[in-house]
Structure formats: C-alpha cells, structure tokens
Amino acid sequence: MADRKTILGLGYRDLAALLAPRQTLVALTLPAAASLIFIVTFVPPSLVLPVISLTAIAAAATLSLIAWARGAGAGGAAITLWDIAGASVLIGCAAAMLSKPENVLHLFGQNLVP
Numbered sequence: 233m234a235d236r237k238t239i240l241g242l243g244y245r246d247l248a249a250l251l252a253p254r255q256t257l258v259a260l261t262l263p264a265a266a267s268l269i270f271i272v273t274f275v276p277p278s279l280v281l282p283v284i285s286l287t288a289i290a291a292a293a294t295l296s297l298i299a300w301a302r303g304a305g306a307g308g309a310a311i312t313l314w315d316i317a318g319a320s321v322l323i324g325c326a327a328a329m330l331s332k333p334e335n336v337l338h339l340f341g342q343n344l345v346p
Contacts, residue, residue, distance in 0.1 A: 260316065264291075281331035282339045288324030292317045 267287065275283050299313035306314045328336075 278332075278335045279339050281327045282336045285324045285327035285331060286339075288320045288327060292320035292324060295320060 268284070271283050271287065272280060295313050295317035299317060302313070304313050306312060
C-alpha cells in the first residue's frame with residue numbers, strides 16, 4: 233500500500249505538499265472575502281471605499297505587528313506575513329485614492345461647510 237500512486241503519478245505525501253500553498257491561500261482569502269462581503273452589505277454605498285481603506289490598513293498594521301513579534305523573515309521565495317501586510321497596505325491606499333474626500337469627512341462625522 234505504501235507504493236500506491238495517484239492518477240497523476242504522485243504519492244499521497246507529494247500531493248499534500250503540492251496542495252499546501254493553496255490551502256494557505258484559501259485560509260487567508262476566506263476571512264478577507266467574508267469581511268469584504270460584510271462591508272459591502274452593511275455599509276452605505278458612499279462609505280464602502282473609505283471603510284475598506286481603513287480596514288485594509290488596520291489589517292496591515294496587525295499583520296506587520298504579528299510578523300515583527302514572530303521574527304518572520306522578509307526575503308525568500310515563499311510568501312511571508314510581511315508580503316501580505318504590504319499587499320494589504322496597497323489595497324488600502326488604492327481604496328483611499330478612489331474614495332471622495334466628502335465621503336471620508338462623512339465617515340468621521342464632520343459636517344461639510346456650504
């Protein structure tokens with residue numbers, strides 16, 4: 233039984249090693265997608281981009297603190313927490329650039345001067 237092969241000619245351990253990066257990607261993508269769906273569903277349309285921006289930047293700060301506390305390396309061929317934090321900052325900055333200043337003021341409770 234130890235020499236059984238799958239259809240692709242890979243052993244079970246080889247197949248698990250092949251799918252491990254995809255499992256990590258799914259584990260990181262599902263919470264992000266769930267929070268995005270939550271924001272789009274419950275936040276008024278004019279505030280979606282500012283809220284996504286704040287959420288992404290807060291997530292980047294949290295991830296970078298976790299990476300710093302764990303002593304995670306920043307280089308190599310594998311994706312690290314630093315890479316994910318950097319991507320989250322880019323998403324947050326892009327959402328901030330696409331949002332209108334009036335919506336950001338409305339998000340923080342500032343009244344617009346006529």
